[in-house]
Amino acid sequence: MTVIATQSLTMRYPRVTALDRLTVDITPGVTGLVGANGAGKSTLIKILLGLSPATEGTASVLGMDVSRDGGAIRERVGYMPEHDCLPPDVSATEFVVHMARMSGLPPTAARERTADTLRHVGLYEERYRAMGGYSTGMKQRVKLAQALVHDPRLVLLDEPTNGLDPVGRDDMLDLIRRVYTDFGISVLVTSHLLGELERTCDHVVVIDGGKLLRASTTADFTQDAALLAVEVTDTDTHPDGTAALRTALTSAGLTLQAPTEAGAPGSGHLLLVDVGAAGGADAGADAVHDTVRDAVADLGLGLIRMEHRRHHISEVFQDDTPAPQLELAGTRPQEGGSDDVA
Numbered sequence: 001m002t003v004i005a006t007q008s009l010t011m012r013y014p015r016v017t018a019l020d021r022l023t024v025d026i027t028p029g030v031t032g033l034v035g036a037n038g039a040g041k042s043t044l045i046k047i048l049l050g051l052s053p054a055t056e057g058t059a060s061v062l063g064m065d066v067s068r069d070g071g072a073i074r075e076r077v078g079y080m081p082e083h084d085c086l087p088p089d090v091s092a093t094e095f096v097v098h099m100a101r102m103s104g105l106p107p108t109a110a111r112e113r114t115a116d117t118l119r120h121v122g123l124y125e126e127r128y129r130a131m132g133g134y135s136t137g138m139k140q141r142v143k144l145a146q147a148l149v150h151d152p153r154l155v156l157l158d159e160p161t162n163g164l165d166p167v168g169r170d171d172m173l174d175l176i177r178r179v180y181t182d183f184g185i186s187v188l189v190t191s192h193l194l195g196e197l198e199r200t201c202d203h204v205v206v207i208d209g210g211k212l213l214r215a216s217t218t219a220d221f222t223q224d225a226a227l228l229a230v231e232v233t234d235t236d237t238h239p240d241g242t243a244a245l246r247t248a249l250t251s252a253g254l255t256l257q258a259p260t261e262a263g264a265p266g267s268g269h270l271l272l273v274d275v276g277a278a279g280g281a282d283a284g285a286d287a288v289h290d291t292v293r294d295a296v297a298d299l300g301l302g303l304i305r306m307e308h309r310r311h312h313i314s315e316v317f318q319d320d321t322p323a324p325q326l327e328l329a330g331t332r333p334q335e336g337g338s339d340d341v342a
């Protein structure tokens with residue numbers, strides 16, 4: 001089952017091809033649409049909403065053809081635009097009720113749904129204040145609320161974390177995840193930050209210059225290459241314990257990767273052992289653990305940690321695409337460690 005399907009979708013403006021024969025199927029769940037600024041994300045959203053006709057190709061949303069059924073699509077799909085579009089003198093309640101009425105809800109239902117939705121996005125206390133005085137995070141929440149108020153089956157969120165600080169971004173990403181887990185509403189969320197959707201999305205679609213670079217489940221992105229992060233102490237016999245262990249593990253036939261967080265505190269002491277190269281299966285991983293444990297014991301080093309790491313999306317992507325135009329900022333720098341502890 002697909003919620004969005006495009007076939008050779010192309011959008012040409014006089015000077016630029018914003019979408020270039022894009023063929024992609026998006027299934028229910030939370031899908032991240034990632035691409036640098038100008039990659040074609042907003043253009044795709046406008047076509048999917050039936051607001052802008054494609055030059056070539058076809059697209060369907062919830063089984064409806066975007067070139068014919070724009071009105072019906074917009075009844076069932078919520079849209080959170082990228083830019084600030086909120087009237088400053090109006091309260092969140094007034095605005096979201098208005099948007100609910102525009103979507104066809106009767107007055108009482110519009111008021112009830114507005115209260116529920118604003119509570120859901122965490123804006124209940126401030127709902128009667130004029131939005132001109134809201135913080136960026138609050139404005140983003142109102143934009144999300146108006147996309148959800150008519151109980152759509154799918155929401156298209158254009159850069160919902162724009163302008164938010166790291167905490168606000170995390171809160172917004174949690175909220176987006178819950179749109180699907182709590183309400184079963186599928187989400188297509190765009191970002192120019194490759195790393196930030198990793199935790200939130202079931203699937204990731206990466207586009208660059210309007211072309212599809214890769215579409216797969218987030219797990220496929222991140223689990224392709226399992227790594228074991230190992231950190232050991234130095235001893236009198238081995239003043240550089242890390243170097244001694246590196247030599248021992250290489251001689252034992254294991255593959256080591258350069259620490260990706262080079263420059264981060266402590267990164268020089270971190271060995272990343274490729275578990276995938278040992279077969280990837282549990283048996284292979286167990287053999288790698290045993291080899292590392294034995295090598296550490298033989299050298300008489302202290303084992304500070306041995307833990308599983310998965311690649312972050314951005315790292316996988318750098319491997320696949322040597323010269324991407326993607327902005328990789330926003331991938332959380334690792335402080336000499338991992339976020340996936342075995």
Ligand SMILES: Nc1ncnc2c1ncn2[C@@H]1O[C@H](COP(=O)(O)OP(=O)(O)OP(=O)(O)O)[C@@H](O)[C@H]1O
Binds near residue numbers: 040042044
């Ligand atoms: N109405 C338009 N007329 C001409 N060119 C356009 C128009 N809309 C978008 N473009 C161009 O199409 C390309 C894709 O733009 P689009 O807004 O879809 O990218 P994006 O991935 O959403 O980036 P951003 O996050 O910066 O909006 C860009 O080169 C942009 O300049």
